[in-house]
Amino acid sequence: MLEVNHVTKSFGGVSAVAECSLNVAQGSITALIGPNGAGKTTLFNIITGHYKPDNGQILFQGRRIDGLRPDQVFKQKIYRTFQITREFAQMTVLENLMLIPPRQVGENIWNTWFRVKTVKEQEARLQEKALEVLGFVELLELKDEYAGSLSGGQKKLLELARSMMADPQLVLLDEPGAGVNPTLMRKLTANIRKLCQERQITFFLIEHDMDLVMELCNPVIVMSEGKKLMEGTPGEVRQDERVLEAYLGGQHR
Ligand SMILES: Nc1ncnc2c1ncn2[C@@H]1O[C@H](COP(=O)(O)OP(=O)(O)O)[C@@H](O)[C@H]1O
Ligand SMILES: [Mg+2]
Structure with missing residues (x-):
């Protein structure tokens, strides 16, 4: 459904996204994880038209969307939640x-x-x-x-509800679990799953809470230093040496 092909973006001399390629399958709840500074948020901003990539292409349902303005991306039925x-x-x-x-x-x-x-x-x-x-x-x-x-968690539910008003096909969520208590977290994950199953909405979400990722997402894409490091089931990602290395390496730098 969404194809990111060799996308590159630098800020001044800093390379944020470097030759990144990845796909999000229709009907999936795909996670994007990786250490801080890996380029996850920048990639989301490129997909939603908030940044222009220096290089590379983004295709949504086979059509190029890189270079479109945010309102034009929105019209393609790609929606991103925003804080209240x-x-x-x-x-x-x-x-x-x-x-x-x-x-x-x-x-x-x-x-x-x-x-x-x-x-x-x-x-x-x-x-x-x-x-x-x-x-x-x-x-x-x-x-x-x-x-x-509203509480932090209720606001997240409201953000999700707002995205549903636009009848999206693809919803991008940047850390939906941040600051949400366990009870509301269960509600949020149940709602995302329900929207995926009953309304055929595809989700692509950045998340640090690994319990949420393990429970909700498949596949999991790991990003490190601006590109895709690996992709697999939650279980595969959890056991991968390279993923551990990326997280530990990131912490020691
Ligand atoms: N607007 C910006 N101006 C300058 N540097 C940026 C900007 N946005 C992101 N960066 C840099 O790009 C890299 C990737 O950042 P980001 O996409 O926020 O990573 P993540 O979301 O994975 O933590 C970081 O080194 C960050 O400092
Ligand atoms: Mg981020």
């Missing part, structure tokens, strides 16, 4: 979801003036969908709370 920012924190959980789909009918002045009925209908549909999504991630009882008042 300050302005989102001041809106309710439900309002957060109703913001998501781009190009709502109501944004067009012509529509606002002359097609009031259509706007109302669309808003009703949007609300219905938002409520359904909130039910799916079990946040329905919090729909009228301010997003800013």
